[in-house]
Amino acid sequence: MSGITDERRLFGRLRTAALVAVVLTCHAPMTVRGQDASAVEPIRHVASRVVKIFGAGGLQGLSDFGSGFLISADGHIATVWSHVLDAEFVTVVLDDGRRFEGKLVGAEPALDVAVLKIDGENLPYFELTDAVPASLGSRVLAFSNMFEVANGDEPVSVQHGVLSARINMSARRGAFESRYDGPIYVVDAITNNPGAAGGVLTTRDGRLLGMLGKELRDARTGTWLNYALPIEVLRTPITQIVTGDFSKKETDPDNVPKRLNRYAPRDFGLVMIPDVVARTPPYVDRIPADGPAAGKIQPGDLIIFVGDTLVSSVRVLNEEIGKLESGGNVRLVVRRGNELVTVELPIPRKN
Amino acid sequence: MRTPRGLTVSRWAGLACLVLVAVGRPAVAVDDAVLEAERARIATIEKVAPSVVAIFSSKGGGGGSGVLISPDGYALSNYHVTSACGEFMKCGLNDGKLYDAVIVGIDPTGDVALIKMLGRDDFPVATLGDSDQLKQGDWVYVMGNPFLLATDFAPTVTYGIVSGVHRYQYPAGTILEYTDCIQTDASINPGNSGGPLFNSAGELVGINGRGSFEKRGRVNVGAGYAISINQIKHFLDHLKSGRIVDHATLGATVRTDRLSRAVVVDSILPQSEAFRRGLREGDEIVSFAGRPIGSVNQFKNILGIYPDGWTVPLVYRREEQKTEIYVRLRPLHHQSELAETQGPKVPDPRQPPHPGPDGGPQPPPAEAAKDDLDADLKKLHEGRPGYANYYFNRQHQSRLEEGLKEFAGWSGRRGTWKFSGATDANQTFRVLLAEQSVGMWLDDKPYLQPLDAVDWLDEPPGTGGLLVAFQQFKWLVSEGPEAFTEFAYFGSEPLDGRGPLVDVLLTERGTLGARWYFRQSDGALIGYDSSLLADQDECRIRFVETVAFSGLRFPATFSVSSGDKQLGVFKVQQVEPPAK
Numbered sequence: 021m022s023g024i025t026d027e028r029r030l031f032g033r034l035r036t037a038a039l040v041a042v043v044l045t046c047h048a049p050m051t052v053r054g055q056d057a058s059a060v061e062p063i064r065h066v067a068s069r070v071v072k073i074f075g076a077g078g079l080q081g082l083s084d085f086g087s088g089f090l091i092s093a094d095g096h097i098a099t100v101w102s103h104v105l106d107a108e109f110v111t112v113v114l115d116d117g118r119r120f121e122g123k124l125v126g127a128e129p130a131l132d133v134a135v136l137k138i139d140g141e142n143l144p145y146f147e148l149t150d151a152v153p154a155s156l157g158s159r160v161l162a163f164s165n166m167f168e169v170a171n172g173d174e175p176v177s178v179q180h181g182v183l184s185a186r187i188n189m190s191a192r193r194g195a196f197e198s199r200y201d202g203p204i205y206v207v208d209a210i211t212n213n214p215g216a217a218g219g220v221l222t223t224r225d226g227r228l229l230g231m232l233g234k235e236l237r238d239a240r241t242g243t244w245l246n247y248a249l250p251i252e253v254l255r256t257p258i259t260q261i262v263t264g265d266f267s268k269k270e271t272d273p274d275n276v277p278k279r280l281n282r283y284a285p286r287d288f289g290l291v292m293i294p295d296v297v298a299r300t301p302p303y304v305d306r307i308p309a310d311g312p313a314a315g316k317i318q319p320g321d322l323i324i325f326v327g328d329t330l331v332s333s334v335r336v337l338n339e340e341i342g343k344l345e346s347g348g349n350v351r352l353v354v355r356r357g358n359e360l361v362t363v364e365l366p367i368p369r370k371n
Numbered sequence: 372m373r374t375p376r377g378l379t380v381s382r383w384a385g386l387a388c389l390v391l392v393a394v395g396r397p398a399v400a401v402d403d404a405v406l407e408a409e410r411a412r413i414a415t416i417e418k419v420a421p422s423v424v425a426i427f428s429s430k431g432g433g434g435g436s437g438v439l440i441s442p443d444g445y446a447l448s449n450y451h452v453t454s455a456c457g458e459f460m461k462c463g464l465n466d467g468k469l470y471d472a473v474i475v476g477i478d479p480t481g482d483v484a485l486i487k488m489l490g491r492d493d494f495p496v497a498t499l500g501d502s503d504q505l506k507q508g509d510w511v512y513v514m515g516n517p518f519l520l521a522t523d524f525a526p527t528v529t530y531g532i533v534s535g536v537h538r539y540q541y542p543a544g545t546i547l548e549y550t551d552c553i554q555t556d557a558s559i560n561p562g563n564s565g566g567p568l569f570n571s572a573g574e575l576v577g578i579n580g581r582g583s584f585e586k587r588g589r590v591n592v593g594a595g596y597a598i599s600i601n602q603i604k605h606f607l608d609h610l611k612s613g614r615i616v617d618h619a620t621l622g623a624t625v626r627t628d629r630l631s632r633a634v635v636v637d638s639i640l641p642q643s644e645a646f647r648r649g650l651r652e653g654d655e656i657v658s659f660a661g662r663p664i665g666s667v668n669q670f671k672n673i674l675g676i677y678p679d680g681w682t683v684p685l686v687y688r689r690e691e692q693k694t695e696i697y698v699r700l701r702p703l704h705h706q707s708e709l710a711e712t713q714g715p716k717v718p719d720p721r722q723p724p725h726p727g728p729d730g731g732p733q734p735p736p737a738e739a740a741k742d743d744l745d746a747d748l749k750k751l752h753e754g755r756p757g758y759a760n761y762y763f764n765r766q767h768q769s770r771l772e773e774g775l776k777e778f779a780g781w782s783g784r785r786g787t788w789k790f791s792g793a794t795d796a797n798q799t800f801r802v803l804l805a806e807q808s809v810g811m812w813l814d815d816k817p818y819l820q821p822l823d824a825v826d827w828l829d830e831p832p833g834t835g836g837l838l839v840a841f842q843q844f845k846w847l848v849s850e851g852p853e854a855f856t857e858f859a860y861f862g863s864e865p866l867d868g869r870g871p872l873v874d875v876l877l878t879e880r881g882t883l884g885a886r887w888y889f890r891q892s893d894g895a896l897i898g899y900d901s902s903l904l905a906d907q908d909e910c911r912i913r914f915v916e917t918v919a920f921s922g923l924r925f926p927a928t929f930s931v932s933s934g935d936k937q938l939g940v941f942k943v944q945q946v947e948p949p950a951k
Contacts, residue, residue: 166594
C-alpha cells in the first residue's frame with residue numbers, strides 16, 4: 021500500500037520535474053500561442069531586483085531620483101555615480117514598497133559606478149558573475165525608474181528593444197561628454213531618460229547585460245544616446261568596492277593590461293597621416309613601393325572598413341589592425357574619390 | 372579593362388541581384404512561430420483598425436484620435452482633443468470616409484470625452500477588454516493619428532509592451548489627473564491622443580493621452596500613458612448623460628505614517644459621509660473599493676477611477692479593530708470649476724492637440740463653423756450650464772420616464788393620498804399626503820411635515836426625512852418633471868455600492884434632492900434616496916414589490932434605511948387615492 025503511494029509520489033515528482041524542465045528550456049512553445057510570448061515572468065524576476073533611489077537634486081532640472089539594482093542578498097546595490105547620491109542619506113525603495121536608508125560604500129568615478137548598502141537580508145539579487153554578453157540584434161529589456169513613474173510598492177518601468185550596437189563610447193568634448201570611453205551597448209529603445217541611470221539592461225529572458233548609463237546628448241546633433249555599460253566592465257570595480265580590495269585596480273600603472281597590438285598599419289605597407297586630433301580620419305599618407313599594399317592602395321585613400329568593422333579614426337584603425345590574427349587575408353574598403361574600392365591584403369605571419 | 376564607373380555599376384547590379392534573391396527565397400529559414408506571430412498581429416490589426424477614428428476640428432487646425440465603441444456611433448477620445456474642436460467635429464475612418472460627429476459628454480478631470488458619430492447605425496466597433504488583467508510585459512498596440520499623418524484616415528500602428536500598470540500621474544497645471552493608468556513603451560506622440568490601446572487579443576484596454584516629455588521636446592520618449600478602460604466603464608453612462616462629469620473625493624485626505632508606513636487619514640471633513648460613518652483622523656485605511664491600500668498613490672489611484680456619487684466600501688483599522696463602512700463619494704470640484712472647462716479654452720501644457728508646423732499635412736479644409744451647419748445636425752447640440760450637450764440628457768430623461776409608466780395612473784392626482792399598513796416590527800402606520808402637509812401615525816404616534824414651510828424636517832427623527840421622501844414620490848408620479856427645479860439623468864452606479872448598475876435620475880426642489888434608481892434591464896423604478904440638505908444622511912427607500920390597488924400600482928412593500936441604520940420594511944395593506 022505504502023509502496024504504491026511512494027511510487028506514485030515519485031512518479032508525480034518526476035512528472036513535476038519534467039514539467040519544470042520543459043518550462044525552463046522551451047521558450048518556443050510559448051511563442052506558438054499566436055502571439056510572441058510576452059516577457060511577463062522574466063520581468064517579474066528582474067523587477068524584484070531593481071530599486072528606486074531618492075536623494076539629492078530636485079533643483080535646476082536635476083532629478084532627485086534614480087535607479088539601482090541589488091547585487092547581494094544582504095543589500096548591496098549597484099547604481100550610477102551621480103548627484104543623487106550627494107546627500108546625507110538616500111532612500112532606497114524596493115519593488116514591494118519596503119524602504120531603506122542607503123549608505124554609500126564606494127564609487128569608481130571613472131566608470132560612473134557606485135555601490136550603496138542597505139540593511140537587508142535574503143533579498144533577491146543579481147549574481148554579477150551570471151551576467152552574459154549579448155550579440156547584436158538580440159531582443160532586450162530595460163528596467164528603470166525613469167521619470168519617477170514608479171513610487172512606493174510599484175515595480176519600475178520596463179521597455180523593450182533590440183541591441184543595436186556594441187561600440188566604444190566616443191566620449192569627448194563636442195560629442196558625448198562622458199568620463200567613460202569604454203565599450204557600451206546601444207539599444208533602439210528610448211531607455212536613458214531622467215532617473216533611468218543605474219537601471220538594468222537584460223536579455224528578454226531576464227539575464228543581466230548591463231547598467232543603464234547617465235543621460236548623454238550629442239552636443240552637435242542634439243540626439244540622446246540610449247546605452248548601457250556592459251556588466252563585464254563593471255564587475256571588477258563593483259566587486260572591489262564591495263570587498264574593499266582594490267589591489268587589482270585596472271588603472272594601476274603596474275597592472276595595465278597589455279593592449280592587443282599584434283600588428284600596425286606599417287605591417288601592411290600603410291603609412292597613415294599623423295594621428296593629431298581625437299578623431300583623425302584614417303587617410304593613407306604614403307605607400308612604400310616595396311610594401312604589400314603597393315599597387316592596391318594609393319596615397320589619399322580613406323580607409324573605411326577593416327574586415328567588417330567601420331573605422332572612424334586612425335586610433336580605431338590602429339586598434340582594429342592590432343587585433344588581427346596571424347595568417348589569411350584582411351579585407352579593407354577604401355574610399356578613393358567617389359568610389360569604394362575593396363582590397364585584400366595578406367596578414368603577415370608573426371610569432 | 373573596366374572603367375571605374377563600370378565597376379561601380381556592376382557592383383550595384385550585383386547587389387540588386389542579391390536583393391532579388393533575398394526577396395525571392397529567404398536565405399534564412401524563419402521560425403514558423405515567428406511567421407505565425409506576425410500573421411496573428413496582422414490579423415489583429417486588420418480586425419480592429421476599422422474602429423479607430425481620426426478626429427479633426429471642423430474649424431481646421433487641431434485634431435487627434437478616437438475609437439468607436441457602439442454601432443450607433445459612440446466613440447471615446449480625450450477631453451483635451453475634443454475641447455479644441457468645439458461642439459461638432461469631423462471624424463475619419465479607415466474606409467476613407469469622413470463623418471460628422473457631435474460632442475456628448477466630457478470628463479475634464481480624467482481627460483475623457485464621448486462623442487457620437489453620425490450617419491450610420493452599423494459602425495465598426497472595438498470590443499471592451501478588462502484592463503485590470505494587463506501585466507507588465509504584455510504586448511499592446513497603439514493606434515491613432517500621430518502628427519495627423521493619415522490623410523486617408525488609416526490609423527498608424529505602434530507596438531510595444533506594458534511598462535507599468537496602476538500608475539499615478541500627478542495633475543500638472545490643470546485639473547487633469549491620470550489615475551490608475553497604463554504605461555507603455557509603444558510610441559505615443561501628439562495626435563495619438565484619444566486613440567485606443569489594444570491588448571494582444573485586440574480588445575480595447577485604454578485611451579492613450581499622455582506622455583512623459585520634459586526636456587526632449589514633445590515626442591515619444593518611451594513612456595506613454597493610457598487611461599484604463601475599466602475607469603472609463605465606470606464613467607460611460609455618466610458621459611452618455613451629456614454632462615460635464617466629475618470625479619470624486621472621500622472628504623478625507625491620507626498620508627503615509629512616518630513610522631509604520633501605513634496609509635492613515637490625515638484630515639477629514641466633518642460634513643463628509645466618511646466622517647458620519649465613523650472615520651477619523653489617524654485611522655489606518657486597510658482597503659478601499661475592495662482593493663488593499665499600501666501607498667498614498669494607490670489610494671489616489673483607486674479614488675480617481677470612480678465618479679462623483681458612487682458608493683464604495685472602505686475598511687479602516689483603529690486600535691487593531693477593523694471596520695467596514697460604505698460611503699458615498701463627494702464631488703471633487705465645484706460646478707463652477709468644471710464649467711470653466713467647457714469650450715475650447717483650456718490649454719493642455721503637456722500635450723496640446725496641435726502637432727505644430729512640421730506635424731504633417733493639415734486636416735481637411737474647414738467645412739463650416741457651427742452657424743453654417745446643416746439644420747438637422749444643429750439640433751443634436753443644446754448648450755446648458757453643467758452640460759457638454761444637454762440634447763443627450765433629454766433623450767435619457769424620456770427613456771427613464773418610460774420606467775415611470777408603471778405609476779402612470781397617479782399622474783394628475785394631486786389631492787390627498789392615504790395609505791396604511793404594518794412594518795416588519797409589527798408597528799402599524801398610516802400616512803396622509805395632503806396638499807398642505809404630510810402626516811404619519813406610527814403606532815398612533817403622530818409626525819407632521821408642513822408643506823408651506825421652508826424648513827424640511829427629519830421626521831420621524833433619524834430617518835433622514837421619511838415624510839419628505841413620501842412627498843417626493845408623490846411629486847414625481849403625480850406631477851412629473853414640472854414638480855422639480857432640476858430633473859436630469861445622472862449616469863449609472865452600483866446600487867448601494869454593492870448591487871447591480873442602476874440608472875440614476877437626479878431631481879432637486881429647493882434644497883431637497885433625490886436620486887431615483889432605475890433597473891437597467893427593464894427600466895423599472897426600484898427605489899430612491901431623498902435628502903433634506905446636502906451633507907446629511909438621506910432617507911433610502913427600496914421597493915421590494917409593487918401591487919395594483921384598485922388599478923393603481925403602488926410600492927406595496929418597501930424598505931427604509933438611513934445612514935448605517937435599517938429602519939424597517941413597510942408593508943402597505945390599503946391605498947386610498949384621490950380623484951383625478
